[in-house]
Amino acid sequence: MDLGVHDVAQRASTGALPGRDDVESLVLAAHDRERDLRDGEVADYIPELATADPSLFGVAVVEVDGGTHDAGDSRHRFTIQSISKAFVYALVCAALGHEEVLERVGVNNTGLPFNSVIAVELNEGHPMNPMVNAGALATTALAPGGDPETKWAFIVDGLSAFAGRPLEVDGLVYASESATNQRNKAIARLLESYGRIEGNPLNVVDVYTRQCALLVDAHDLAVMGATLADGGVNPVTGERVVPADVCRDTLAVLAATGLYERSGEWLFEIGLPGKSGVSGGIVTVSPGKAGIGTFSPPLDPAGNSVRGQRATAFLSRSLGLNVFASAAHRSAGRGTERDQA
Numbered sequence: 001m002d003l004g005v006h007d008v009a010q011r012a013s014t015g016a017l018p019g020r021d022d023v024e025s026l027v028l029a030a031h032d033r034e035r036d037l038r039d040g041e042v043a044d045y046i047p048e049l050a051t052a053d054p055s056l057f058g059v060a061v062v063e064v065d066g067g068t069h070d071a072g073d074s075r076h077r078f079t080i081q082s083i084s085k086a087f088v089y090a091l092v093c094a095a096l097g098h099e100e101v102l103e104r105v106g107v108n109n110t111g112l113p114f115n116s117v118i119a120v121e122l123n124e125g126h127p128m129n130p131m132v133n134a135g136a137l138a139t140t141a142l143a144p145g146g147d148p149e150t151k152w153a154f155i156v157d158g159l160s161a162f163a164g165r166p167l168e169v170d171g172l173v174y175a176s177e178s179a180t181n182q183r184n185k186a187i188a189r190l191l192e193s194y195g196r197i198e199g200n201p202l203n204v205v206d207v208y209t210r211q212c213a214l215l216v217d218a219h220d221l222a223v224m225g226a227t228l229a230d231g232g233v234n235p236v237t238g239e240r241v242v243p244a245d246v247c248r249d250t251l252a253v254l255a256a257t258g259l260y261e262r263s264g265e266w267l268f269e270i271g272l273p274g275k276s277g278v279s280g281g282i283v284t285v286s287p288g289k290a291g292i293g294t295f296s297p298p299l300d301p302a303g304n305s306v307r308g309q310r311a312t313a314f315l316s317r318s319l320g321l322n323v324f325a326s327a328a329h330r331s332a333g334r335g336t337e338r339d340q341a
Ligand SMILES: NC(=O)CC[C@H](N)C(=O)O
Pocket: 081, 082, 083, 114, 115, 133, 177, 184, 209, 212, 276, 277, 278, 279, 303
C-alpha cells in the first residue's frame, strides 16, 4: 500500500522526541493530511462493525513523560478488537514467563490472514504467534484462573491498567460477534484436537470475544502504547503494569507479526512495532519515547486501517521514530539529504 510519505523527510532517530510544540503541530498535520482520504472498506464480517461511520478519524500521541497530543476524533470510542491481543499477551507473559509462552504460542509470522485455519494445519497445530486468532486464543487460554470469570477478571483488570481507566464491554458488538464467530470456534476446536489449548475451547472463545469488545478510543491506545514504550509503567497513572522484559518481548512480537501478512511492509516503511484491529484502531510503540493511537474504520484487504497506517507513517518519519533510522544516520557519519529533516 502507498503510505503517502514519499515527500516527507526521514528525521534521524535520536534519543529524544522533538519539543512538545513540534510534536503537537505534527500530530495535527498527520490528521489534516489524511482527513479527506476515502480508501478502504469498513469491516462487516462482524455485523455490528458495519455500522461504523467511515469518516471518523482520530490521532493521539502520549509521550513517556506524560505529554499528550490529540487530533480529530481521538475521543471517539470503538471496540479494541485484535489490539487486545498485544496487551493480553504482555499480561500472560508477565504471569507465565518468557520460555513457557514462547514454546506454547510462538513468535513467527504465518504470512497468512489473521483468521486462517490452514495456518494451524500447516504448522501441525502450533498457533505460531499471539497476534493471529489461533495464537490469541491459545494466549487467552493461558490467562491465570481455573474458570472463565477469573480469566476475564485478569484480562479486563490488566487492560484497564494499561489504559489507566476502567474499560467496559460494548454489549452490542459482543453479542454480534458471539452470534457469528463460528470460525474462531473452529480454530479453537482445531487447537484442542492438537492438544494446544487448555480447558473448554468454547469458553476460551467467549473470553476472547469479550476482550475484543472492550471499548477504547485512540487516546487510550496511545496511553496503552506509551506504557509499553515506558518499560511497563503507565506514564499517566504511574502504575507498573508489566515488567520491562515483558515489554521487550511484546514489542519484538509486534514488530514481526502486528500487521499480519503486511508486517514486513509496515516495518520497512514505519520501523516501529504496531498492532491493528478490524474496527479501525492501530497502536504503535516508539520504545523509550511514546505511544501512538489512531482510529479510522476503513481497512486495507489485510484488515489494517488505511488512514491509520498513513498517519502513523507520517509521524514516524517527521518525528524521527523509525528505530532503524539512527543506525543508518550514524554509520554514514553525516545524514543523507533525506535524513536532514
Ligand atoms: N483482526 C481483528 O481485529 C479480529 C478480531 C475479531 N474479534 C476476530 O476474532 O475476528
